[in-house]
Amino acid sequence: MPKNPGQIDIGKQFSRFPAGRTAKDGEYSGQVFLKKLLLPALKNHDRIVIILDNALSYGSSFLEESFGGLIRDRILTRKEFDSKLEFVSSDEYLLAELASYVNDATERLNNPDG
Amino acid sequence: MKLSLQKRDRAIAHVMHLRGRRKNISKRKRQCKHKKTAWLGKRPTERISAPFAFNIHGDQNRATFIKFVTKIRDAVIFRRALVYLDFSKPEVLRPAAVLLFVAELDRMKRIVGNDFAVRIENVRVPRVSQVLQQVGVYDICGGKNLRISEEAFDDSVKHWRYATGVRAGDETNEAFENFEGRLSPELAKGMWKGVSEAVVNSVQHAYVEPRFKSGPRLGHSRWWMFSHEKEGELQVIVCDLGIGIPRSLPLNWEPGLLDRLLSTFTKDGNDVRSIRAALAVGASSTGAPHRGKGLQQIWNTLRNAKGASVAILSNHGQLSWSGVDQKEFALEFGTSINGTMIIWTVEIETDAKEPRPN
Numbered sequence: 001m002p003k004n005p006g007q008i009d010i011g012k013q014f015s016r017f018p019a020g021r022t023a024k025d026g027e028y029s030g031q032v033f034l035k036k037l038l039l040p041a042l043k044n045h046d047r048i049v050i051i052l053d054n055a056l057s058y059g060s061s062f063l064e065e066s067f068g069g070l071i072r073d074r075i076l077t078r079k080e081f082d083s084k085l086e087f088v089s090s091d092e093y094l095l096a097e098l099a100s101y102v103n104d105a106t107e108r109l110n111n112p113d114g
Numbered sequence: 115m116k117l118s119l120q121k122r123d124r125a126i127a128h129v130m131h132l133r134g135r136r137k138n139i140s141k142r143k144r145q146c147k148h149k150k151t152a153w154l155g156k157r158p159t160e161r162i163s164a165p166f167a168f169n170i171h172g173d174q175n176r177a178t179f180i181k182f183v184t185k186i187r188d189a190v191i192f193r194r195a196l197v198y199l200d201f202s203k204p205e206v207l208r209p210a211a212v213l214l215f216v217a218e219l220d221r222m223k224r225i226v227g228n229d230f231a232v233r234i235e236n237v238r239v240p241r242v243s244q245v246l247q248q249v250g251v252y253d254i255c256g257g258k259n260l261r262i263s264e265e266a267f268d269d270s271v272k273h274w275r276y277a278t279g280v281r282a283g284d285e286t287n288e289a290f291e292n293f294e295g296r297l298s299p300e301l302a303k304g305m306w307k308g309v310s311e312a313v314v315n316s317v318q319h320a321y322v323e324p325r326f327k328s329g330p331r332l333g334h335s336r337w338w339m340f341s342h343e344k345e346g347e348l349q350v351i352v353c354d355l356g357i358g359i360p361r362s363l364p365l366n367w368e369p370g371l372l373d374r375l376l377s378t379f380t381k382d383g384n385d386v387r388s389i390r391a392a393l394a395v396g397a398s399s400t401g402a403p404h405r406g407k408g409l410q411q412i413w414n415t416l417r418n419a420k421g422a423s424v425a426i427l428s429n430h431g432q433l434s435w436s437g438v439d440q441k442e443f444a445l446e447f448g449t450s451i452n453g454t455m456i457i458w459t460v461e462i463e464t465d466a467k468e469p470r471p472n
Contacts, residue, residue, distance in 0.1 A: 017290065019282035019310030025317050026282030026310075056294075057303035059311045060407040 006045030011054025021061040030065025052089035068105035078106045158195040166203045168211035180449040183218050190222045194229045202236040209342045217338040219254045225330050244271040273343035282313045293341045296462045304416045311408040312352040312456045313337050320356025348462045353455040358429035360388035383446025385431030427455040
């Protein structure tokens, strides 16, 4: 059991309409989500459950920046990512899409020339 | 010469009037100098006749419509003229063309600021006047005297909605909430994915270079959006007035690589080939491999929904997918919209709840 579990409900705590990559793209972009919610939560909790269902849907840029960005910017290793974050959604395609961005970021980090 | 008192007073009044006018002009000149804006002196007046059809999906109508918009743009931006738009002819208003018209007017107003003076006159068809009011043309051009009560609006006009903004945020969310209730949850999800990516794409890629070779720039990234309901269908359109995909694509990809890719789409015109290439490789302007999936999501997100259609228009090209016919259509036009427009059409549920009031 993790010592200090946390939870982020993106739809309720951040926005029902998350969109975009950088703060320039939008008020509820991946970069803003990282800065306001995810990074502080990572500091305070060993394990975080992220609930995806209450937001309407997620564009590729938001998902890639929020979660692929954690690996790409070396904030977490892939091992830490898997152990610290748990995603909950009734949409299996969304979970698969999210996993693909995280896998791509890991792959690019491991094979920068590939 | 001795004047009667009455004549003397009249002469003095005339002199005072002229003096007042000169004083007023001097004051306006000083204000212009202070604000660093051009002194217009005697402003030219131009009358431009609007075409019968506002339509950008057919070659002939499109050419006439684009010519009309170009005339307004030249008069307002380059000659700072007072422009009267004669609306006695228009009878057919297609949403995409109306959005382009509103977006162009809004862009002009933002560029020339207080010098913007476009007036609408002679609107003959009541429905045309209702649409112009509903989509905000009268707000932009100041057509207070033309306004009518919204209760008298035709049903087909009541559901036109217009929004604009500089990034994805509260304006986009509010605009989306206006029609979200008309969609099934699955369609709403797909639609939001597409709309938000279109808005983000316009912010990231559309304004990286000047839109035209000469003339002032807007100075920021802006998108415009329409939603429109008719006969069980909802149409959502997002547009930007930037450089378009055909111009942004070469900025991001090595010429050799891009040429090889473009050469695989031999049947199409140049701009349609660019749209296809952007869909194939992503449209990242950063060259970073983790970016550029937005356009693919825009294109693919609603393809499986029943009766859904999507169209990407950029400069001269148009690539559409019709869910009804399960076919792709590509068109290369002689005239350019000088920007990018994405159009989604979906069937709406007749028993869905009413849209939230504004």
